[in-house]
Amino acid sequence: MPDEPSEDLHSFQVDLRGLVDLLSQHLYSSPRVYIRELLQNAVDAVTARAKLEPDAPRSIRILVHEGGLRITDPGIGLTEPDAHRFLSTIGRSSKRDELAGARQEFLGQFGIGLLACFTVAESIRVVTRSAAAPDAPTIQWLATSDGTYSVERVAAGQELAEPGTRVELTPRAGAERWFVPERVVELAREYGALLPYEVTVEHEGRVVRTTDSPPMWDRAYPSPVARRMALMDYGESVLGFAPLDLVEFDLPLVGIRGVGYVLPQPANPTESGRHRIHLKGMLLGDAVAGLLPDWAFFLRCLVTADALKPTASREALYEDETLAAVREALGGRIRDWLTELAVQEPARLHAFLSVHAVGVKALACHDAGLLRIMLPYLEFETTDGRVPLTEFAKAHKEILVAASVEEFRQVAAIAAAQGVGVANGGYTYDSELLFQLPELLPGVAVEQLAADSITDALDPVDPVEELRLAGFLTAARATLEPLDCDVILREFQPYSVSALHVEGRAARQERTRAEAEAESEGLWAELLGALKSTQPRARLVLNHRNPVIRKLAQIPDPVLLGTAVEALYGQALLMTHRPLRPADTALLNRAFGELLGWATQVARPATDGQEAA
């Protein structure tokens, strides 16, 4: 009979122990979340009842006793069918609408929270009376960790006097530490300090209130200064560092309120996003990522949010369109805050930028409006020192941008002495911002620094004098030919610099290629050889004003002259702060060794003479 329903159709069976292991080892970071799940159910039950009876009681009580823990709420309660439907079906929740999904007003939504209690409990007993069905009897649902449960009416005399629910846990062997009264207080405080209803923990007659709402940012203060001080102190006590400043957040549309605290030290951009977030009063976590745009890595937030969704572990934010919109809105708020500081409190802005300029530069790269506002405050490394570009541009209508820190160091002293304006574009974001300058400051030109820009700015030597030194220059060129370096003579400031090693990007690439070719064999070496470039080579620019150069030009001994030129080359290389190639180090050692040898030879006859006398 093919149309008969198959007798092979079965319902899934769930192995509770396996499921609890899965939850505790892969979903929740620690069994400690059991308190959060109990509190969450109690809060949701109170919220649900308040919708029916706005004046119903709201206090939630936890009692820690020898046999375990009991949490009592005056919430909506459950009828017997409810207990079968919701408590006994994993994944089913009363807090979802078939159409709308999770309901805004509740914390829970997944229908798995109660299972978290099995990570620490041997048995869970729920004694409950429904507020929705006034005549419904008090029932008891008892589940044990072997995966079985029973539902029954409680015995006469044991009924609850009022609607609500009492959940009782007995500890599992080995999990007793999660039931120590101090720990329960600590966990209730950690997760539930900002819950909207009062929560108390009682042990041996001592009652501790663990809620402390409304949050600090929702309280009234006598003055803005008092408010700022209270929020700063609160931030320090919760985050463990004294914040540099704070930004307040208030996005009513998504129910976000709270404070972003400015880190007192430069932050690591890769460690951004460690925020302490409460969803509807319940702590989601204290290192939650994804709330702010990546560039805002200088802030740590303490916020409450109503409309953001948690992941099933309730330890991270669920990434959806709402979260993306929130991130953008909070980014906008941070930007406005910076703008307000620039206009109203430049001293605070300076303090902020002295630590977090990189974050602001990152932001300004994509926000011309902000860059315009920040330009007078953001400092850049230039040949005039660390100055804002507005100031630098007053002295230099043409700004050259060095592509790397190394290139900047190579030319900075010389360029500064010739009055050429060079900015260091080697730091992250700086180059991008520098090239936006002409749009913000009309009349200012910005160009990439080329190796020739500096040599071109140096004064040529009188042709007659250059001719006189032709022999010396030829000898110097012959010495540096094997190193692929040209030699030219110029006059420049400061006199103390004897020689400059100038190398454009093309020359640097050619040098790397040549090195690779020298180290390779066979086809690879041939290929590299074919790539040999005819681009300009590196140059050693000798300073004709430097007394050492003038003296060297008079050395008659070609060997000593060669060694001296090598030493000059080495010294100029050292000035570039570039890491030396093994060949350069060898050259330096050899040149200085030989010079020392010469020096001692020159010194010896005099000494010998003295000894003889």
Ligand SMILES: Nc1ncnc2c1ncn2[C@@H]1O[C@H](COP(=O)(O)OP(=O)(O)OP(=O)(O)O)[C@@H](O)[C@H]1O
């Ligand atoms: N204290 C309580 N009062 C009334 N009903 C409760 C209580 N605790 C649990 N329930 C019922 O049991 C259901 C399942 O609870 P459980 O904690 O497993 O999931 P949830 O709260 O719905 O969702 P989540 O997994 O996100 O916590 C709830 O939807 C609710 O109907």
